[in-house]
Amino acid sequence: MSELPIALDAMGGDKAPQEIVDGALQAFHEFGLQSILVGKREEVEPLSGGELEIFHASEVISMHDDPAKATRSKKDSSLVRSAELVRDFKASAMVSAGNTGAAMASALFRMGRIKGVARPAIATTLPIPGHTPTVLLDSGANAECQPEWLLQFAEMGAVFSKVRYGIKRPKVALLSIGEESSKGTPLVKSTHAMIKEKAQSTDLFEFIGNVEGRDLLDAVADVVVTDGFTGNVALKTLEGSLKFFMKTLFNVMQTNDESKSASDILLKYLLPVASELDPDATGGAMLLGVQGICIISHGSSSAKAIVSALKVADELSKHNIVDQLRAAVS
Amino acid sequence: MSELPIALDAMGGDKAPQEIVDGALQAFHEFGLQSILVGKREEVEPLSGGELEIFHASEVISMHDDPAKATRSKKDSSLVRSAELVRDFKASAMVSAGNTGAAMASALFRMGRIKGVARPAIATTLPIPGHTPTVLLDSGANAECQPEWLLQFAEMGAVFSKVRYGIKRPKVALLSIGEESSKGTPLVKSTHAMIKEKAQSTDLFEFIGNVEGRDLLDAVADVVVTDGFTGNVALKTLEGSLKFFMKTLFNVMQTNDESKSASDILLKYLLPVASELDPDATGGAMLLGVQGICIISHGSSSAKAIVSALKVADELSKHNIVDQLRAAVS
Numbered sequence: 001m002s003e004l005p006i007a008l009d010a011m012g013g014d015k016a017p018q019e020i021v022d023g024a025l026q027a028f029h030e031f032g033l034q035s036i037l038v039g040k041r042e043e044v045e046p047l048s049g050g051e052l053e054i055f056h057a058s059e060v061i062s063m064h065d066d067p068a069k070a071t072r073s074k075k076d077s078s079l080v081r082s083a084e085l086v087r088d089f090k091a092s093a094m095v096s097a098g099n100t101g102a103a104m105a106s107a108l109f110r111m112g113r114i115k116g117v118a119r120p121a122i123a124t125t126l127p128i129p130g131h132t133p134t135v136l137l138d139s140g141a142n143a144e145c146q147p148e149w150l151l152q153f154a155e156m157g158a159v160f161s162k163v164r165y166g167i168k169r170p171k172v173a174l175l176s177i178g179e180e181s182s183k184g185t186p187l188v189k190s191t192h193a194m195i196k197e198k199a200q201s202t203d204l205f206e207f208i209g210n211v212e213g214r215d216l217l218d219a220v221a222d223v224v225v226t227d228g229f230t231g232n233v234a235l236k237t238l239e240g241s242l243k244f245f246m247k248t249l250f251n252v253m254q255t256n257d258e259s260k261s262a263s264d265i266l267l268k269y270l271l272p273v274a275s276e277l278d279p280d281a282t283g284g285a286m287l288l289g290v291q292g293i294c295i296i297s298h299g300s301s302s303a304k305a306i307v308s309a310l311k312v313a314d315e316l317s318k319h320n321i322v323d324q325l326r327a328a329v330s
Numbered sequence: 331m332s333e334l335p336i337a338l339d340a341m342g343g344d345k346a347p348q349e350i351v352d353g354a355l356q357a358f359h360e361f362g363l364q365s366i367l368v369g370k371r372e373e374v375e376p377l378s379g380g381e382l383e384i385f386h387a388s389e390v391i392s393m394h395d396d397p398a399k400a401t402r403s404k405k406d407s408s409l410v411r412s413a414e415l416v417r418d419f420k421a422s423a424m425v426s427a428g429n430t431g432a433a434m435a436s437a438l439f440r441m442g443r444i445k446g447v448a449r450p451a452i453a454t455t456l457p458i459p460g461h462t463p464t465v466l467l468d469s470g471a472n473a474e475c476q477p478e479w480l481l482q483f484a485e486m487g488a489v490f491s492k493v494r495y496g497i498k499r500p501k502v503a504l505l506s507i508g509e510e511s512s513k514g515t516p517l518v519k520s521t522h523a524m525i526k527e528k529a530q531s532t533d534l535f536e537f538i539g540n541v542e543g544r545d546l547l548d549a550v551a552d553v554v555v556t557d558g559f560t561g562n563v564a565l566k567t568l569e570g571s572l573k574f575f576m577k578t579l580f581n582v583m584q585t586n587d588e589s590k591s592a593s594d595i596l597l598k599y600l601l602p603v604a605s606e607l608d609p610d611a612t613g614g615a616m617l618l619g620v621q622g623i624c625i626i627s628h629g630s631s632s633a634k635a636i637v638s639a640l641k642v643a644d645e646l647s648k649h650n651i652v653d654q655l656r657a658a659v660s
Binding site: 188 | 592
């Protein structure tokens with residue numbers, strides 16, 4: 001366990017502060033994880049029962065605030081203060097289920113970039129039952145990218161896959177619209193050549209070439225690299241189809257008494273698999289490339305999601321992921 | 331029914347020529363649809379039992395051939411000949427389950443573009459149980475696009491949605507990474523402004539703004555416009571996740587005797603819904619913007635998929651979709 005506590009944005013997310021504080025308490029009771037609850041003391045204190053440290057922040061950045069503007073103007077917001085706690089070595093990591101763009105901006109402006117990193121990227125983990133998850137990056141930080149940035153995403157993604165899932169030499173792939181290196185946009189083609197060349201002189205990762213959208217859940221790659229626009233579209237398409245299939249299946253199950261009783265039996269077997277796909281269990285996305293650990297949990301995070309995120313933050317901190325990222329891009 | 335037959339590429343697809351010819355025969359017997367089987371007479375004739383006309387073409391463009399090169403060099407291929415039959419008013423439409431790029435190139439080079447169309451686009455239909463499908467375009471013809479092209483995709487997609495699904499004033503959306511018009515790449519932002527302006531002076535469609543990947547199966551839009559790179563990634567991500575969920579569900583069902591018998595009951599209710607999602611039932615994608623109807627069925631098309639594609643081709647031809655597209659972009 002890290003010696004420093006984790007700065008937890010108690011005000012961020014649709015279910016804040018109740019579920020966020022509940023998550024912090026659960027992580028403390030079950031795993032001994034210490035959080036600093038960052039947010040309005042008058043709202044957070046009654047929920048926390050005095051068990052966890054509170055860092056008062058008088059402002060809140062909402063889901064609808066413009067990220068860059070809000071980060072600049074709301075200097076005493078829970079997000080900005082969380083990032084400062086990491087910068088000032090008062091916390092080992094920050095965790096937020098709030099405004100993703102503002103979390104990124106807070107981390108970037110307060111912690112700063114790792115030297116040599118052109119652009120930080122968001123690494124999301126795609127759960128694949130029976131396999132280690134596939135890391136998808138950039139899943140939304142940079143809508144427009146350059147090949148050099150994507151090469152760094154490959155390096156940073158490989159470090160993340162190694163530290164988080166213990167994969168010794170992660171298989172890196174590039175997201176495109178065909179396996180051939182001639183397929184895709186000019187960005188993809190240049191990046192393909194660049195990663196391929198880099199792979200010949202590094203032990204950090206193996207380059208397996210292009211993959212397509214249909215391969216994302218196939219466990220063919222440990223890390224899939226793409227620009228933040230394509231990555232975000234792909235990620236949200238996956239989320240949307242998961243929701244769609246769950247809803248469709250549930251509707252079918254509810255057709256009548258016969259289908260309902262058959263479903264009661266089947267659900268015993270289905271639920272353990274579904275729980276592997278549960279976004280609350282994946283532990284959130286990480287902003288890679290800033291000088292500190294910033295974990296972004298989804299907006300609808302429950303207490304369970306916060307527990308997962310805190311565990312991931314703690315583990316990455318114990319493994320000094322920022323030092324490993326620094327070494328990889330230097 | 332059209333007076334002209336449909337040119338069917340008998341050699342295209344993983345299951346050609348057997349399933350392709352079977353599909354043509356089924357469409358003829360069940361719906362009276364006339365096809366010309368385009369391909370190697372010695373292979374096609376024994377399968378067709380002399381019931382359908384055959385147009386001999388001595389060459390075949392394979393799935394792995396380079397589209398542009400193969401279209402240029404294999405002048406007597408079933409694909410190129412199919413496109414020529416449409417150009418020469420010998421066929422009302424062409425249908426192929428072969429090499430997508432080569433089908434596009436054949437149609438483009440032999441039929442030519444509709445006057446005023448900058449770039450033809452592939453329109454794919456996303457099945458949504460209980461709703462009319464959503465039209466996604468461009469789903470792969472143009473990896474790199476300009477805003478003006480995307481505006482035309484909006485217009486052509488609206489015509490397609492209107493003709494194929496009878497939607498009077500289709501709701502058009504732009505695929506992005508946030509609902510706000512400020513979100514996305516420069517391409518998306520320029521396109522947003524351009525479609526918005528156009529929507530104020532046309533009755534052809536209504537513009538509902540940006541949608542995200544998670545909205546694709548939500549039936550919020552009738553037409554979703556994007557560049558061919560993003561569209562292809564989104565489409566294949568959807569296909570991949572559909573396959574993933576089906577496989578996962580099937581594995582769970584097979585766990586043991588108890589799960590198997592519960593599944594036997596549930597499948598009665600599940601199969602009708604699954605059949606609505608069956609790619610074989612959607613009728614293939616259409617290349618919009620060329621001077622003729624070109625329907626591209628997926629590579630693994632069965633006879634059933636070919637029947638669907640022939641029915642769609644026939645219907646679009648009866649509704650003179652090419653004239654309607656010409657009017658919309660003029």
